Amino acid sequence: MNYWLMKSEPDVFSFEDLKKRPKKTEPWNGVRNYQARNFMRDEMKVGDIVLFYHSSCPIPGIAGLAEVASKPYPDETQFDPKSEYYDEKATLEKPRWFLVDVKFHKDISYVSLEELKKHRELEEMRLLQRGNRLSILPVSSEEYKFIMKLF
Numbered sequence: 434m435n436y437w438l439m440k441s442e443p444d445v446f447s448f449e450d451l452k453k454r455p456k457k458t459e460p461w462n463g464v465r466n467y468q469a470r471n472f473m474r475d476e477m478k479v480g481d482i483v484l485f486y487h488s489s490c491p492i493p494g495i496a497g498l499a500e501v502a503s504k505p506y507p508d509e510t511q512f513d514p515k516s517e518y519y520d521e522k523a524t525l526e527k528p529r530w531f532l533v534d535v536k537f538h539k540d541i542s543y544v545s546l547e548e549l550k551k552h553r554e555l556e557e558m559r560l561l562q563r564g565n566r567l568s569i570l571p572v573s574s575e576e577y578k579f580i581m582k583l584f
């Protein structure tokens with residue numbers, strides 16, 4: 434099993450929004466970074482655990498736990514000229530962007546970014562590295578186990 438951190442701006446799509454979706458599941462669409470896409474397309478497996486992270490908000494942090502609920506498949510928004518995620522170079526035969534479905538897993542106490550920064554056990558966590566702005570990041574099993582002790 435792998436562990437991931439997936440960022441979302443809560444005013445766009447929050448952990449609470451995920452819980453309200455039918456089957457508490459949502460396609461993680463709109464990712465337009467190749468490394469983040471590669472994580473979803475090549476490395477994520479059904480059942481992997483996701484730290485659902487709220488970013489670009491007054492108190493960024495881990496808002497809850499989700500899980501990968503599907504194998505990767507093409508992100509339909511790349512084909513829609515009306516979508517802000519439209520990609521004119523993408524075709525049905527050669528899609529460029531992929532996604533996975535993410536499903537609610539568990540409520541947790543909110544763990545802020547500031548709290549994460551306090552612990553030397555997390556100093557190598559990719560989220561905490563200077564300049565790391567990817568929306569999807571791998572989390573080591575050691576980091577995940579430590580974070581689970583914080584709430």
